[in-house]
Amino acid sequence: xxxxxxxxxxxxxxxxxxxxxxxxxxxxxxxxxxxxxxxxxxxxxxxxxxxxxxxxxxxxxxxxxxxxxxxxxxxxxxxxxxxxxxxxxxxxxxxxxxxxxxxxxxxxxxxxxxxxxxxxxxxxxxxxxxxxxxxxxxxxxxxxxxxxxxxxxxxxxxxxxxxxxxxxxxxxxxxxxxxxxxxxxxxxxxxxxxxxxxxxxxxxxxxxxxxxxxxxxxxxxxxxxxxxxxxxxxxxxxxxxxxxxxxxxxxxxxxxxxxxxxxxxxxxxxxxxxxxxxxxxxxxxxxxxxxxxxxxxxxxxxxxxxxxxxxxxxxxxxxxxxxxxxxxxxxxxxxxxxxxxxxxxxxxxxxxxxxxxxxxxxxxxxxxxxxxxxxxxxxxxxxxxxxxxxxxxxxxxxxxxxxxxxxxxxxxxxxxxxxxxxxxxxxx
RNA sequence: GGAUGGGUGGCCGAGUGGUUGAAGGCGCUGGUCUUGAAAACCAGUUUACGGGAAACCGUAACGAGGGUUCGAAUCCCUCCCCAUCCGCCA
Numbered sequence: 001x002x003x004x005x006x007x008x009x010x011x012x013x014x015x016x017x018x019x020x021x022x023x024x025x026x027x028x029x030x031x032x033x034x035x036x037x038x039x040x041x042x043x044x045x046x047x048x049x050x051x052x053x054x055x056x057x058x059x060x061x062x063x064x065x066x067x068x069x070x071x072x073x074x075x076x077x078x079x080x081x082x083x084x085x086x087x088x089x090x091x092x093x094x095x096x097x098x099x100x101x102x103x104x105x106x107x108x109x110x111x112x113x114x115x116x117x118x119x120x121x122x123x124x125x126x127x128x129x130x131x132x133x134x135x136x137x138x139x140x141x142x143x144x145x146x147x148x149x150x151x152x153x154x155x156x157x158x159x160x161x162x163x164x165x166x167x168x169x170x171x172x173x174x175x176x177x178x179x180x181x182x183x184x185x186x187x188x189x190x191x192x193x194x195x196x197x198x199x200x201x202x203x204x205x206x207x208x209x210x211x212x213x214x215x216x217x218x219x220x221x222x223x224x225x226x227x228x229x230x231x232x233x234x235x236x237x238x239x240x241x242x243x244x245x246x247x248x249x250x251x252x253x254x255x256x257x258x259x260x261x262x263x264x265x266x267x268x269x270x271x272x273x274x275x276x277x278x279x280x281x282x283x284x285x286x287x288x289x290x291x292x293x294x295x296x297x298x299x300x301x302x303x304x305x306x307x308x309x310x311x312x313x314x315x316x317x318x319x320x321x322x323x324x325x326x327x328x329x330x331x332x333x334x335x336x337x338x339x340x341x342x343x344x345x346x347x348x349x350x351x352x353x354x355x356x357x358x359x360x361x362x363x364x365x366x367x368x369x370x371x372x373x374x375x376x377x378x379x380x381x382x383x384x385x386x387x388x389x390x391x392x393x394x395x396x397x398x399x400x401x402x403x404x405x406x407x408x409x410x411x412x413x414x415x416x417x418x419x420x421x422x423x424x425x426x427x428x
Numbered sequence: 429g430g431a432u433g434g435g436u437g438g439c440c441g442a443g444u445g446g447u448u449g450a451a452g453g454c455g456c457u458g459g460u461c462u463u464g465a466a467a468a469c470c471a472g473u474u475u476a477c478g479g480g481a482a483a484c485c486g487u488a489a490c491g492a493g494g495g496u497u498c499g500a501a502u503c504c505c506u507c508c509c510c511a512u513c514c515g516c517c518a
């Protein structure tokens with residue numbers, strides 16, 4: 001969330017930003033509530049101070065009528081204070097509810113627009129979309145021929161949107177994880193495996209809405225836990241309520257986790273197969289940085305995502321996400337869209353990774369700060385996240401781009417040693 | 429899951445319900461001394477929120493949340509976490 005004071009001092013700027021983001025918020029009401037809250041808080045604190053003073057006198061006073069009178073006075077002051085404090089809390093809660101739905105500010109270069117149609121293509125990857133001289137299959141058809149998935153059994157056992165990976169698909173999942181993890185370790189990331197569940201307060205801090213009609217999140221009944229939709233949640237939550245020394249930053253982590261999404265209301269041909277599923281595995285990058293490092297870190301994350309898909313031999317394009325499509329926490333976001341030959345009519349680009357600079361938005365909600373040695377006070381860190389690889393969508397891109405006329409699929413060179421073969425062939 | 433013992437400032441560690449935001453020590457920062465360093469000595473050393481141009485002032489915080497009381501680190505309740513032992517288990 002944004003800084004209260006900043007919002008109140010920059011009402012018009014925040015209102016304009018909300019318009020660009022497609023979010024309707026009554027910023028002026030927030031300012032009004034804040035003003036009332038401050039006045040009430042001063043009143044409550046003053047009453048409390050008076051009560052404290054009186055209580056101290058009681059300690060020194062002798063037993064008797066005088067002491068009883070002091071007690072009564074202090075009691076009354078505290079009652080008044082409690083009443084004022086309750087009003088402060090109510091005002092703060094109301095103001096906070098508004099503040100929490102205000103999205104982050106937007107990078108001045110981010111394209112302005114209400115949805116993904118306004119996304120700006122920045123560049124393309126090293127590889128061109130392949131040209132096939134045979135009928136192109138999509139990953140579902142390829143998977144049938146190669147016996148790589150079982151969607152029916154997934155549906156039977158866990159419901160629509162779940163699936164089994166079989167044979168080379170299962171091995172590819174592990175190979176992709178290992179390839180990416182090795183690459184990131186080489187780049188100085190700390191590799192981690194995170195919990196697949198997190199407390200709702202952490203989800204909210206990262207910017208997810210754990211419950212409610214529009215939620216994308218599975219929650220666990222009778223607990224305050226939810227299944228995570230991305231390791232961004234657990235990696236960001238790792239340092240909640242903690243203060244870094246500035247020389248610990250930047251801190252680069254990557255985490256392997258399963259990701260669970262209800263995908264409420266998402267159906268259709270473009271979501272067939274592995275594209276939009278309720279569970280998948282992902283290796284996520286995450287960084288805590290000083291404020292003046294985060295823009296550079298975003299470019300670095302994007303560069304790594306490009307490197308990974310270039311090395312996998314997959315054609316893609318990079319888009320600068322439009323303001324209306326940024327989500328709440330992001331200040332700027334780049335998506336990689338991989339070429340998927342089996343998608344749509346003759347192939348389409350489909351999102352495979354995404355990297356965001358969330359500046360202080362998540363850090364303020366999660367209370368993640370840093371301190372500079374020798375300086376008084378603390379500041380909020382900047383947080384960034386990026387997909388290194390989302391297995392299900394990477395599998396689509398690998399299978400569909402590397403298919404061959406005989407129905408086999410070439411294994412990307414970097415995965416061959418990990419998979420122990422260079423081609424996936426139909427089973428006999 | 430059961431039993432017991434614990435959770436206090438960057439760390440260690442005191443703390444009879446009443447000038448305790450919190451003794452003492454360590455560490456850290458600055459100073460004195462010294463050719464320099466060490467030692468010694470002196471001083472300073474939490475954070476959040478609010479007010480103020482600033483100096484600074486106010487309020488809150490002793491695992492978390494409630495309760496008792498004029499007043500709680502201190503008493504009561506609930507929960508969380510840690511340690512050890514027992515049980516169970518991949």
